[in-house]
Amino acid sequence: MAVDNKVVEQVAHLARVQISADSVADYATDMSGVLELAAQMDQVDTSSVEPMAHPTHAVQRLRDDVVDEVNQRDAFQAIAPSVENGYYLVPPVIE
């Protein structure tokens, strides 16, 4: 399964990661290699196999509906790149 430059660019956009123009082809080669490896899975017919999402088949544990976290906004915002009045700052999203 070969991946071309266009696919790399599409996937990079979906993943919101910029890939420089001069390295797109390298990523295409690398991704093709990994997908070729993955294609070995097709040797086995799995039509009657259930997919396994969790190693011990655990079910989601529910906890009592009580408040057990304290507000740590100041501590969390102290490590943010840019904040103001308790808000995280990003470039304007509305023109």
Place this chain on the structure above:
Amino acid sequence: MHKLTLAAMQRSLESGEFSSVELCQYLIERTKQHNETLNAFISITEEQALAKAKAADEKRSAGGTLGSLHGLPIAHKDIFCTAGVRTSCGSKMLESFVPPYNATVVEKLDSAGAISLGKTNMDEFAMGSSNENSFFGVVRNPWDTERVPGGSSGGSAAAVGGRLVPACTGTDTGGSIRQPAAFCGITGIKPTYGRVSRYGMIAFASSLDQGGPLAASAEDCAMLLNEMAGFDPRDSTSIDRDSEDYTATLNQPIKGMKIGLPKQYFEAGLDDSIAALLQQAIKELEHLGAEFVDIELRNQHLAVPAYYIVAPAECSSNLARFDGVRYGHRCEDPKDLEDLYKRSRAEGFGREVKRRILVGTYALSAGYYDAFYVKAQKIRSLISQDFSQAFADVDFILGPTTPSPAFKVGEKTSDPVAMYLNDIYTIPANLAGLPGISVPCGDVGGLPVGMQLVGNYFDEARLLNVAHQYQTVTDWHTRIPG
């Protein structure tokens, strides 16, 4: 002093042969001296460590109850969040990230009295098998500094292998405790998925990640695992199960234990000299009373292909949190929000991380989800079923930890798939969620070799028991680099 095991250090602290301050000071000096070559540590927390050691000594002389690791030096893989101490995960993305909280593992070892001397180097976000993917530089193998220590817990393995610290924490998603333990001549155990809390352990592939100890011996691993393991309500996949004393059963005889030898583990691809060492180890275990039978793990060869879809898929989802907004690296002068995301992530992540994010995003995208992700999860079922069938007949499965001893720095960096095949023997246990241990069983041309034992779910105590019994009749685990 550095040649002592964790257990021996504990006895010396108890008898007053040396103090915790003396021990920590000595090891910190030794670490500083060797770290220039090995690059095993990203941060050395000298001041905090010595203050804690002083407090530990004072508490000891005051009398009273002490934690099981009181005053003993360790180090944490830089994937575990440490409040007030930079936690980089080997990435530029978290180059200056100082967590506001402790991982459960850190908290537990802390309250047992262990003293962390610092944070160890690792492949970026635990993605790698050689520790060549760290933003903080390549880690060197203490047995041969031209070679890799393995990965992703390469800093931890090199630190213990080089006897800078007696024990370290690590994490294992596809072999990241066992493979570097094998390359550095030490013992490392990946517990059953869910046994050690993942809270505060920076996520790579959540259904596979599991924390565990790396140390010189199985006994030392048991001491650390005693404190690391246990239910944690803050980890949604933590398993609620009584805690065990892994040190209590170390001396039990292993007579009559049945060990399976999977045909597929000894086929082509395995270095002949490693196969010969395993035969030797099998003989030693036979002398101890273990019985061996041939078994089949028919879908073993599909583990690596399935893993390199499942792990990148989970990684692409987990690493979406690094957006340049709340913490971590942010690019300069973003022109809009999309530019902020794209450039912060482009600058913050290294090549292997980006490669896996792209593969994972692709495998999860519309039109490919069934062909790759669901297919890989089905293969995962088959691999898990193979193990269940095997464990109906045997207590453990024995094989190599790695196909070859440590390779040279730079040898496999140009071919990601060749690098991925290093984990061929370790990945199946992660896919099934089973515990596995790597134990030193010899050397090839001066390079250590590891033997791997995989156990059934929650069989850590028996795994450590077998490993310890093996270590009472062999001395590979006591050897240190010249």
